[in-house]
Amino acid sequence: MTEETRIKELHEKMLPYINKSILIILRGAPDPDSISSALSHKAILKIWGVKSTILHVEEVSHQENRALLKLLDIELTIYHPGFTFEDYVAIALVDTQKPDIKLIDLVKNMPVASIVDHHEQIGPIEADFIDIRKDVGATATIYAEYLKNLNFLENLKEGQVSISTSLIHGIRVDTDNLILAKEKDYLSMGYLSKYADADLLRKISQQNLTPSTMDIIFQAYQHKDIYENFLLSAAGIVRRDERDAIPQAADFLLKRVGIDTVLVYGIVGEYIDCSLRTNSDVIQPEKFIQETFPDVLKGEYGGRLHKGGFRLSLGIFRSLITGDDKEALSQMVDRYIKKQITEKLGIKTV
Numbered sequence: 001m002t003e004e005t006r007i008k009e010l011h012e013k014m015l016p017y018i019n020k021s022i023l024i025i026l027r028g029a030p031d032p033d034s035i036s037s038a039l040s041h042k043a044i045l046k047i048w049g050v051k052s053t054i055l056h057v058e059e060v061s062h063q064e065n066r067a068l069l070k071l072l073d074i075e076l077t078i079y080h081p082g083f084t085f086e087d088y089v090a091i092a093l094v095d096t097q098k099p100d101i102k103l104i105d106l107v108k109n110m111p112v113a114s115i116v117d118h119h120e121q122i123g124p125i126e127a128d129f130i131d132i133r134k135d136v137g138a139t140a141t142i143y144a145e146y147l148k149n150l151n152f153l154e155n156l157k158e159g160q161v162s163i164s165t166s167l168i169h170g171i172r173v174d175t176d177n178l179i180l181a182k183e184k185d186y187l188s189m190g191y192l193s194k195y196a197d198a199d200l201l202r203k204i205s206q207q208n209l210t211p212s213t214m215d216i217i218f219q220a221y222q223h224k225d226i227y228e229n230f231l232l233s234a235a236g237i238v239r240r241d242e243r244d245a246i247p248q249a250a251d252f253l254l255k256r257v258g259i260d261t262v263l264v265y266g267i268v269g270e271y272i273d274c275s276l277r278t279n280s281d282v283i284q285p286e287k288f289i290q291e292t293f294p295d296v297l298k299g300e301y302g303g304r305l306h307k308g309g310f311r312l313s314l315g316i317f318r319s320l321i322t323g324d325d326k327e328a329l330s331q332m333v334d335r336y337i338k339k340q341i342t343e344k345l346g347i348k349t350v
Ligand SMILES: [Mn+2]
Pocket: 033, 034, 095, 118, 137, 138, 139, 174
């Protein structure tokens, strides 16, 4: 399929939805790639006379993502019990192939109008329009291509730079500042750069850490165990809106001399959120995670080259303690993670 036929097909498939409303669903905590892709999807639907709302389930936690929303004046809707799904005739998925785990049951009877994503296809999927590509580093790259074919950015009025600026940020973040970028990502960046605001981009990516994020990183640094090149670290109990401190702690700890792999975890709501970072030639994040934590929630981890964020359910640990003893819960989780890791690494602990 060529670029032009893809956007034509998307248009064709959206014709039945004219004057109706589609719910664009983001998975997990919105990140720059999913936010900018959803924003583009919404803008494209609008040209064609299709209404839409962008819905997410988890808080926007990372300071850069909060800045992105604020500086570019982007509005997303966060899911709350009682949300009226009946107002929408279908859902659209961007940067994912399945709705957020918390919404799966609520939207299971709604048709899927479109799926646009760059992750490995996981099992069978059905939608009016599907564009899943492995030769791009970000979903934002695909949307930049759509916008280019629609001459969308050329026709924007001055000052309307949110979409192009957010797409650039999305591509940068998903490709580790272009280190993992592929040819198509560079082509999209080239197109977007003509319509983006460099000052805004700088502001978005130069956000300071909040004191609580710093506290979590500090906590993670203090509660570390080092097994040769592997650093395991507990961030403790982390508030939902601070969960992005966990991957940031992992990025920070990986800078320590002599360490090539880091796992930081923290208790966030009903889950243990984990971030694996590695420069090792031998550790493959996805394989390592699956082998170390066989009870990893299916489909709940997004592994990228050298990066792996995943979650374990806290349910089993909760059922083992009486009442709401956070200290006991935390200790049990620590023991479990430590045991799995040392076993996996073949290290004997006393
Ligand atoms: Mn992505």
